[in-house]
Amino acid sequence: MSRAVSTPLVVGVKGSALDLVMSTLYFDDAVPELMTMAETDRIEDSGLALPIPVYARFQARGFPIVGTTLDYFAFRGLEIADGRQLAIIGETVLGAKAAEALGLGPGDFLVSSPETPFDLAGVYPLKMNVVGILAESHTSDDLAVFVDLKTAWIIEGLGHGHQDLIKNKDASLVLERNEKNVTANAKLRLYTEISEINLDAFHFHGDRSQYRLTALITVPHDSKSGTLLRGRYVSPAAATQIVQPVEVIDGLLQNIFRIKNVIDAIIMVVGIATILAILLVFALSLRLRQREIQTIFKLGCSRLTIVRLMAAEILIILVFSSVLCVGMMTVVDHFKNDLVRIAFIR
């Protein structure tokens, strides 16, 4: 909840606000629909807030790759514990727990995971240079792999580096060559690692304003600017939405508590019904055993002894059922997370 409180506004494509917030704040697996960089320019030009782009779509060995700018580190108060900050494309800074789990430190490499292993024509994974490890923050940032936004776009395939087609005279690389343009075929070697030697060869294609993002963390300059900015997203025709993470997470928690209250009420009703049923069973049992009780009385047992006999029987039943109940509760408690996941999530 504190992470939601500390994040004033999030802008993303219209759709599930919960997916947007979960992806932006906690780098959840479910990636919301992607927006474009044009929205960053729009907010920047408004002069109302500082937009911090987040592109959390890709993964590296099970950890989310978060493409962002240096503003993100300042905004979250993330400090470098070992190594240095991002400087050149192709570099990565790891969250403390991600670094520990992967066993990586400055000077090591981390390869991005392909989105699908069956996409043979897809983008090559990028071998990233680990340059720094963040100090532990006890948030989802500890489990993230941070890269510059441009590096995330290279992983996506919007930017790349390859052999120099003008210098390389291998005719088998070229589909078409004229005075102003050279068109290469798929044989052209693309670089999968960015180094001092090939850095110059890396470039981007297309209109930068159409490059994609997961969301924009938006930090208004003051509360009035925040209100004005929110007012700009109320149009039903707008393709993007602005949400307050604290409201979204609060709504989620309220729903969770509302469901809990309903379940508690149901359990209470079932409990009362069960107690009444048990009382009925005992009452009927006593009535059925009326002659047996009279026989015991005629044999010479006092009324107190008969009461003690009945009480002992009830106690044995209660003890046995309690042991059975505790055993079942223990099993359910042990597997509760898996059971909830199987029953409600997947």
Add this chain to the structure above:
Amino acid sequence: MVNFKYCYLGLCLIFGIFGVVTSAESGSKRDKPTVAVANYPLKYFTERIVGNHVEVIFPIPSDIDPAFWIPEPNGVLAFQSADVILLNGATYSKWLDKVTLLRRKMVNTSEGFQEQYIQIQEFTTHRHGPQGKHAHAGLAFTTWIDFQQAIQQAEAIRNAVTKLLPEQEKHFGTNFLALKTDLLNLDRRIEEIVNRRRARPLLASHPVYNYFARRYGLNIRSVLWEPEIVPNARQWAELENIIKEHPAKWMIWEGDPHPDSIARLESLGIGSVVFDPAGNVPDNGDFLSVMHQNVQNLKSAYR
């Protein structure tokens, strides 16, 4: 008892000195805001405007063209540490796509005349010095040798540093006016030199004089030669074709040309003059002295 007193005094002295040194160090770190610049003209303009009130850093080595710097981490970290990053604009800093810098810290000093950027078409790649090969296709970026544009860039610098240190507004304004006077003086001198001879055909060794030619109405055609390298046979043939339709008698060079190039050009009836754009820190003098020398050199071509 006396020894104990001396020990106590000694400790106080050590901690006192340590405290003074530490506060002096932290003070020096926070005393001045920092401005990082992307080329030498911006460095010169900024230093003239800010005086001693702002620290100006230029992390690009002096032996390379700042436009084609291949970024290295320490240089980028120096840019990151600055409060403001002054860029030339017109896609000058080709390395910007390869580094992690904050967009909100960047100031495009040529934004005021971005509608007047010149688009050039030239696709051949080439290399000079230790930097990577490059082409000049895209926007012309040697904006500051049009001194009217240089004034606008200096004005953008003044605005950026005033935002950084509003209490120095008057001081920065006075310094800017002095710089503007110097730049206007250069502008006027060039106008006087080229006046009535603007149509005279000229050659340029490199396509970096686009804004210069536009401002002063000069008739310049460019080749793609390097001052320190003697052109090959293909390049000479290309030049001979050009001078058939563009009978220039002078070639403008970015730096001192190779003696063999001078001799060969003279055999074709073409003289050589140097007009150094001073993109990086000059070996001698400063921006103003280099530009005055350029203006002096230009007189030969317009005698």
